[in-house]
Each structure stands twice: as C-alpha cells, then as structure tokens.
Amino acid sequence: MASGFTVEQLQAQIPRLRRYARALTGSRESADDLVQDALERAWTKRALWRPDSNLRAWLFAVMHNVFVNGVKRTRPMASLDALNEESNVEPAASSASAETDAALREMQSALARLPVEQRQVVLLVGLEQFTYAEAAEVLEVPIGTVMSRLSRGRDRLRQLLDEEPGGHGALRRVK
Amino acid sequence: MTMRKGLSEEILHAYVDGGLTSDERGAVEAHLALHPETAARARAWMSQNEALHQVYDQVLEEPHNVRVDTRPRAANAPFFWRNVAGLAATLVVGIAIGFVAHDYWSPAGGAPRTSIARQALLAHAAYVPEVRHPVEVTGREEQHLVAWLSKRLDAPLKAPSLVQSGYQLLGGRLLPAPASSAAADKATPVALFMYENAQGKRLSLLVRREVPNTDTAFRFTQEGHTAVFYWIDGPFGYALAGDVNKDELATLARLVYQQLNP
Numbered sequence: 001m002a003s004g005f006t007v008e009q010l011q012a013q014i015p016r017l018r019r020y021a022r023a024l025t026g027s028r029e030s031a032d033d034l035v036q037d038a039l040e041r042a043w044t045k046r047a048l049w050r051p052d053s054n055l056r057a058w059l060f061a062v063m064h065n066v067f068v069n070g071v072k073r074t075r076p077m078a079s080l081d082a083l084n085e086e087s088n089v090e091p092a093a094s095s096a097s098a099e100t101d102a103a104l105r106e107m108q109s110a111l112a113r114l115p116v117e118q119r120q121v122v123l124l125v126g127l128e129q130f131t132y133a134e135a136a137e138v139l140e141v142p143i144g145t146v147m148s149r150l151s152r153g154r155d156r157l158r159q160l161l162d163e164e165p166g167g168h169g170a171l172r173r174v175k
Numbered sequence: 176m177t178m179r180k181g182l183s184e185e186i187l188h189a190y191v192d193g194g195l196t197s198d199e200r201g202a203v204e205a206h207l208a209l210h211p212e213t214a215a216r217a218r219a220w221m222s223q224n225e226a227l228h229q230v231y232d233q234v235l236e237e238p239h240n241v242r243v244d245t246r247p248r249a250a251n252a253p254f255f256w257r258n259v260a261g262l263a264a265t266l267v268v269g270i271a272i273g274f275v276a277h278d279y280w281s282p283a284g285g286a287p288r289t290s291i292a293r294q295a296l297l298a299h300a301a302y303v304p305e306v307r308h309p310v311e312v313t314g315r316e317e318q319h320l321v322a323w324l325s326k327r328l329d330a331p332l333k334a335p336s337l338v339q340s341g342y343q344l345l346g347g348r349l350l351p352a353p354a355s356s357a358a359a360d361k362a363t364p365v366a367l368f369m370y371e372n373a374q375g376k377r378l379s380l381l382v383r384r385e386v387p388n389t390d391t392a393f394r395f396t397q398e399g400h401t402a403v404f405y406w407i408d409g410p411f412g413y414a415l416a417g418d419v420n421k422d423e424l425a426t427l428a429r430l431v432y433q434q435l436n437p
Contacts, residue, residue: 010243018241019234023227035241043245104230125192126220127227132188151184158219161226 004049010039013059016128020060023123024067026108037070038063057130060138064120110160118153121146126154182206182213191220290353292396292405295381295414298350298367299401303377303418310346310369320347324366328384330410334368335380335434340427342370342378353383378417380431385412393428395421404428408435 017038021031042049042062049058111119124135125146132150136143182203189195190203207214302309312320317334325332327349334344350365365383391407402424405414413435415428 007243007245014239014241014243015235018239019231022234023231032239032241036244039241039243043243100230100233103226107226107230122223123227125188126224127231129192131194132185147185147188150188154188154220154223155216157223158216161223 004046004051005055007043009055010042010059013056014039016056017059017063020123020128021063021067023107023111023127024119026112034063034067034070038066041066054134054137057134057137060124060128060130061140064138064140106161106164110157110164113160114153114157118149118156121149122153122157125150182210187213187217188220191217191224291381291383291385291407291412291414292394292403294350294353294365294383295379295403295405295416296396296398296401298365298381299379299403299416302348302367302369303379309377311348313346314344316346317344324349324382327364328366328382329363330384332366332382332411333435335431337370337378337427337430340430341372342427343372345369345371345377350381376418378415378419378427381414381416382411384410393425393432395425397421406432408432 014035017035018031021034022028025031025034038059042059045062049055111123114122120139121135124130124138125132130138132143132146136146139146186195186199186203190200195203207217312323314320314334321332321334324347334347336344347366347368350367352362352364363384365381368380368382370378370380385407390409393404393406396403396405400418401416402419402421403414403416404424404427405412406428407413413431415424415431417424417427419427
C-alpha cells in the first residue's frame, strides 16, 4: 500500500504529541490515551496524508479531531477539584523537586480554567511552536480566529497565573 | 517599520514568538519603551512560553507505553466473521487442490507431517457435514470396522475411545492413499474415524501409514474454524481434527495418544 509515512516517522512524533496532550488534558492517563487513539487513527488514515505537507501538523490535526470527538468520553481536562488534590499531580521526573511540582500545579490549574479553544492555541503556539498558519491548519479554523483566540488566551492566562495562590511564585522562582 | 500609536496584536504575538526580523524587533522594542503597559503584556506572554516549556518539556523525555499499533482495528472483525462461511467453502476446494498439487512437494522430512494435516482438514471438511453418510461403517460395528481398516492399511489399528470426553465413535471410512505417496512404504489407503458428541459436534481422526521411526511431538495447525493436532507414532501418522478450540482438542489428542500407547 502506498503509505506516505513509516511507522518510524510516526514514532518519532510521539514525544511531542504526548507533551501537547499532557498540557491539553492535564492528566497523564488521558493524554496517553489520546495520543494512542490518534496514532491508531493516523496509521489507519495514512493514505490521506499528502507527502508534500507537514507530517507533524497533520498528526496534531488528527489528534485534535480525536480530542474533539472524545471530549465527553475522555475527561479532557481534569476538573479543578481533582487538580487541587496532590495525588492528581504527576511527580516531577527529575530530582527537582518541590519547586517544579509547584510550578506544574500552578500551570495546570491555570490552563484548566482557560477555555479549551484558547488553551489549544496558546499551547500549539507557545509550547509546540507552530506558526499561526500551522495552528490554523491543525484546528481547522481561519488564521484570524487563531490570532484572536491567542490574544484572549494569553491575556486570560496572565490573569489566571497572577491569581494563583502564591502569585505566580513557583513559576517565577524557577525561571 | 513605522509604528503608529497602536501596535497590531499580530505584530506583538510575532515579537513574542520570535517571528520578526531584527529590524522589525527593533521597531517593536522602540514602541514598547514608550508604552509600558504593552511592554508588560509582551513580557507576560513571553514568560508564559518559557513557563510552558519549564513544566512540560520533561514529558518529552519520560518513559511511556504509547506504541504505534499497526494491526487491523477491532472494528474489522465483523467483516472477517461475515466472510468465514465463504472462506470455509473456499477452504474445501483449496485444500483439495493443495492436497493434489502440493502433497509431498516439499523436501522429505517436513512434507509428510504437513501433508497429514492437510489430508485431515480435507477429510474433515468433506465428511463432517454429511448427515446421512458421514461414515461407511458405523460405530455399532466397531469390531468389523477396525478389522476391515486394519486389513486395508496392512497393520493393526485401534479405534480410540473418547467417551470420557463425551464423544461416541460414529464410525469410519476408507480414504484413498495420498497421491504419489513417497512417505508411506506402499500406497496404502488411509483410515478415518469419526466421533460425535451429544450436541452433534464431530471430530475426525485420520490414521495413515508413515515412514516408521520418524516419531514426532504433537503439532498443531488451524484453518478457519478447524483445529488439527497431528503426530507420527510407530508405523502410523495421526491427525485429530475438530471445530473446537485448541485446548479442548489438545485434551482429546492426549486421550487418543494414551490409548494408542498404553
């Protein structure tokens, strides 16, 4: 079968798909389920990928559709109540620490309160460093919509982080 | 680049996200120097980007169990099962062709074992569906059946009892010798015993002459619904075929083997 990409090419994208999915869903379990579903779908639909196009953007678009279709099913964002429980926060991988944990909690809690459309754009641009045009492609919206969501999302996230108990402390300290 | 009083939001985002040339950046910074609120906004956005990397980049490195699974999805299963009936019909024809065309094709050694499994599958598919004439001699004439088949195969046969597993001997029949039989000493015919349980499920036990002293362990194969255990023991090759699962058939095959090797 003429498939535009190989399993290895797909595997190479897993780390970044996981990073975005983690920030988007706020939970490791939901994120990895989302990535797993997206990879299956991408492999099944691989004939639809145009070889001259950006594979990473296409995969994020596939995952976005899985996410949208599964929003009710997969608990896309851990609820705020759950986030406030220590147990729901992934321990930092490195030695590092309480400060990193605190920073993660602050960010997750703020992202959880960001409307999902804004969260997606803020993460695609700010974390995954997609261009605005690529983000528009991933989300299947006009670029003007990306820009307005980005402005609202970034301003809202600024407020939310400032409101965090400890006033943005952990994020600021670690920088 | 000349900046009017207001800086467009696109430009401000591009400044934050590193999408400007150095000239453009210089122009934006000149503007920001005069507009502290806009400058604070830009700084806040920049630190958001840094903070996102700070907390989520560790995900890139951590071990995980996400894999690309290239097997067909479970959703394909109904399609597969819908086609099983058709496959089974094709199987009968396919095995018949394979039996005639490929029997003993491969080099000596592997061929007879593969072949007995094929022959068992063919016989099972051909005779098990028979309602009125599944056997030539019924189990009620077991002594006569065994004597007759032993004479034709030129060696003493036994009809193992599978009663303890709920299968009665239905009877048996004689099948032609495999074409151009290189494995058997002579072109001797083949015996087929058939068993049936209370639910009408049938098993076939095919017995035929093999080159002596080529005993093998149990081997297993499966085509469609039909599972086959086969082995060579002394002068005979045996193949037990049934539309049952592997574990159940293994139990039955052991029962057969034990009775033949008391």
